Amino acid sequence: MKKPMLDMKDISKRFGNFYALKGVQLQAYAGEVLALMGENGAGKSTLMKILAGVYSSDTGSVQIDGKEVHIKNPVQARKEGINLIYQELSIAIHLNVAENVFMGAQPQNALGFVDFAHMHTETAKVLEKLGARFNSHTMASELSIAEQQLVEIARALVHKSKVLIMDEPTATLSDRETERLFALIRQLRDEGIAIIYISHRMPxxxxxxxxxxxxxxxxxxxxxxxxxxxxxxxVHMMVGRELTDFYQRSKLSHIGEVMLKVDNLSSKGVVHPCSFEVHAGEILGIAGLVGAGRTELARLLFGADPRSSGEVWLQGEKLNIRSPQDAVRAGIGYLPEDRKSQGLFLQMSALENIGMNVLEKHSKWGLLNYRVLEKLTKDAIQSMALKVSSPRDLAIDLSGGNQQKLLLARWMEIQPRVLILDEPTRGVDVGAKSEIYRMMGELAAKGVAVICISSELLEVMGLADRILVMREGEIVGEVSGKEIEQDNIMRMATGAEYIPSALVGA
Structure with a gap:
């Protein structure tokens, strides 16, 4: 029987009284791509950090190519042929490509000085092999994210990698860059490298x-x-339940009066005049291809971007929304597409993030009532099933799914009448997705008008009562009931002809 290139047995790791890993095993073979999957917090990162020498395990053994190794630090891991490419790339932008490739392991010449010539020669060989469009002298600051990722891969190849670990490598890549990366991964696999691929993206x-x-x-x-x-x-292995359990919601069962009415809302050159309604208790989906204008429409509605035209009514009352503060005061919440740069205060605690929209409500004479804030935060942590040890935990230390639930908890505090969710499950695992879906259903059941923008077509189809389809900055169609089918939506999103079945033969 073929022996594994990597064989991890009985790996355990405890932090205080918390077991991050209990007796885990993992085998990876030369010339294969092994996908490592699990929810956020399942222990994937801890296991890989043990393999890469960042952590030491409490129990267990690691064999590389049949030889037991005791990895005490990342330098030793690299010498054993183990390289970990983190989701957050470790590139020094003030150095050139060769200096990044040999960072921490610079070769020396006979006089004991750094051998820059050798560094550039070896880096050039690897870059040619990878098909890079830059050279060893290029400054890292001039590279795109995809090109910086190539530098990380070049570093692994220069150091004769036997096991290459890639953690969510496509998270910041375009579709074309992703295709190039996949071709490169297949090339490295065919050359005999064992690749461990961590991703939440099933396709x-x-x-x-x-x-x-x-x-x-x-x-x-x-x-x-x-x-x-x-x-x-x-999915069943990851979370212990079936994929079909995710969308357990009785659609249209709580639909009430028109909650939000939008008339000719536009932004010159970006969003053409858009008109639509959302009812109390309804989840309205907005679908479309990348660049269709979905996020731009949401930002106009929330007052984050200036509008060229349009009017908005909330329960029959005309609103004058000129800023996000106006929207929040009216009871409109917005969970943005990029939670890290546009939503969360990463260096602040869970308490501070959750209470951000209600500081005025819980202040007196300019002083915050921290006792009340702590109580509402603890209640939110419990209701949202947030995995934090304390309300004082920093947002930056939470997993993607918990960060997203933290943002949702913030909007729950304003008791919204309308909640706009832009890519609510992007970058979260299937378990967190299920929790977010449940929360959306509960909000709709309480009469909140929910607007859900998602690039995952199956997601928006599974959740929404109606779906608006956008293309090139305008709403080009709507589907509901039996018309909610993938083909119908994609025809409208791409500009192919679509005729609702009700009109066929009319």
Missing amino acids: EVYELADRVSVIRDGTYVGTLQKHEIDPDRI
């Missing part, structure tokens, strides 16, 4: 993985061979 796993290993709550669940890879099986 990527189906396309790349030769096997899938799953970790749940710090324990090893199992491994699927290529012919066994199936979405329902993977």
Whole structure:
């Protein structure tokens, strides 16, 4: 039987009284892509950091190519042929490409000085192999994110990588850059490198993985061979429930009066005049291709961007929304597409993030009532199933799913009448998705008008009572009921002809 290039056995790791890993095993073979999957907080990162020498395990053993190794630090891990490319790239932008490739491991010449010539020669060889469009002398600050990622891969190849770990490598890449990366991963696999690929994106796993290993709550669940890879099986292994359980909501059961009416809302050259209504208790989906104007429309509605024209009514009352503060005062909330740069205060605590929109309400004579804020934060943590040890935990230390739920908790505090959710499950695992879907359903059941923008077509189809379709900055159609089908939506989104079934033969 073929021996694994990497064999991790009985790996355990405890932080205080909390077990991050309990007796985990993992095997990866030369010339394969092993997808490592699990919810945020399942232990994937901890396991990989142990392999890369960032952490030491409490129990267990690691073998590389049949030889047991004791990895004490990242430098030693690299010498053993183990390289970890983090989601947040470790590139020094003030250095050139060769200096980044050999960072921390600069070769020396006979006189004991750094051998820059050797660095550039070896880097050039690897860059040519990778098909890079830049050279070893290029400053890292001049590179795109995709090109910086190539530098990280070049670093792994220069140091004779046997096991290459890639953590969410496509998170910041365009579709074209992702295709190039996939081609490169296949090339490296065919050259005999064992690749461990961490991703929450199921389509990527189906396309790349030769096997899938799953970790749940710090324990090893199992491994699927290529012919066994199936979405329902993977989800069940990750969260212990079926994929079909995600959209458990009785659509149209709570639809009430018109809550929000939008008439000819526009932004010159960006969003053409858009008109629509959202009812109390309804989830209105907005679908469309990238660049269709969905986010731009949401920002106009929330007052984040100036409008050229348009009027907005809330429960029959005309609003004058010129800023996000006006929208919040009216009871309109907006969870933005990019939670880190536009939503969260990463260096602030969960308490401060949740209470941000109600500071005035819980202040007297310019002083905050922290006792009240702490009480509402603890209640929010419980109701939103937030995984934090304390209200004082910083937002930056939370997983993607918990960061998203933290933002939702903030908007719950204003008791919104309308809540706009822009890509609410982007970058979160399937377990957190399920929780967010549940919250959206509960909000609609309480009479909140929910607007959901999503690039995941199956998601918006599964959640929405009606779907507006946008293309090139305008609303080009609407589907509801039996018309909510993938083909119908894509025809409108791409500009192909679409005729509602009710009009066929009329």
